[in-house]
Amino acid sequence: MRKYGLSLATAAMIAVGGSALIGSAAQAAGGGAHPPQPDYSFTGMFGSFDRAELQRGLQVYTGVCAACHGLDLVRFRELEALGYSEDQIKAFAATYSVEDGPNEDGDMYDRPGEPKDRFPAPFPNVQAAAASNGGKAPPDLSLIVKNRAHGLGSIGLNFVDMLKGGEFATGAAYVSALLGHGYVEEPTMADKMSCLAANPGESHEAYEARLEEFEVPAGGHFNKWFPGCAIKMPNPLYEDAVEYADGTPATPEQMAHDVSVFLTWASEPTLEARKEMGIKALLFLIVFTGILIAVKRNIWRNVKKA
Known part of the structure; x- marks a missing residue:
């Protein structure tokens, strides 16, 4: 039994350490620095969303982001999780115009939004979105934090971080850093190193020369x-x-932080409920294990050793 337990412990250590090594290797291959990781209230086993941050983040989304970016997977009624009342949600939804239909004549029509509706898209289709934004359609933000958590932002993230919900914090940090600290009028060499990686086998001199020569293409920032x-x-x-x-x-910086928290909730609105269920499951397993041990001892206490 001891050998078996040791094998499990060793396997766990290898899994955690291996994921960290893989993350380090990915970081070396990807190059560049990574956004600073702020402390978010929703990380950790007992973490939860800060309702004030969520409501401020919603303000930033509706006041700034919604002009170009959709939030297609979020319904107005789900904003109750942010601390809004039913009447507040109804009033907020009614400020939007939602296409509905067809009517009796077979025509589509616009009506005020209702709690059951999703956030309307800012453009009728992808082609219109691209045409209005220099040929590049702005992405929908419903899953942007989750997407970035498993993309660039998660480089170097190990297994333990993910168990604590760190993958969402990583994605939120990326969004926050990009919006609040990323734009630079006159980038330095250090700034360029943050987003331009050295190619495999590229010499230090060649890498520096490429950084010096880099220029933002026309229409870019x-x-x-x-x-x-x-x-x-x-x-x-x-x-x-x-x-x-x-x-x-x-x-x-404050707006970038708040909208990153709001978009984290949009990406994973059941995060708090899943944590609560996980804690309940762990408590059940602890109690159940104790009962099993007690039953085993009671059954075998009068059995004589051979």
Whole structure:
């Protein structure tokens, strides 16, 4: 039995260590620095979303992001999780115009939004979105944090971090850094190194020369946290771009942080419920294990050793 338990422990250590090594190798291959990892309230086994941050993030989305980016998988009624009442949600949904139909004449028509509706898309189709944004359609933001958590942002993330919900914090940190700290008017060599990796086998001199010669293509904007450094989207956040209902100063960094938390909730609205279920399951297993041990001892206590 001891050998078997040791094997399990060793396997667990190898899995955790191996994932860290894989992350380190991916980081070396991907190159560049990674966004700073702030402390988010929703990480950890007992973590939960900060409702004030969620509501401010919704303000940033509706006031800044919604002009170009959709939130197709989120319904208005789900905003109850952010701390809004049913009447507030009805009033908020009614500020949107939603296409419905067909009517008796077979025509589509517009009506005020209702809690059952999804957030309307800012463009009628992908082609229209691309035509209005320099040939590049802005992505839907419903799963953007989850997507970035398993993409660039998760490089170097190990198994233990993922168990704690760190994958969502990593994706949120990437979105927050890109919006709040990524745009640079006159990038330095260090800025370029954050988003331009050295190619396999490339010499240090050749890498530095490539960094020196790099220029943002026409129609692009430099962002040190965006892969390749050049992003089509201009900087969307500026001082007091929105007026927070709770009076919080609307700095670009604060708005970037709040909208990243809101988009984390949009990507994983059941995160808190899953954690609660996980804690209950662990408590059940602990109690059940104790009962099994007690039953085993009771059955075998009068059995004489051979």
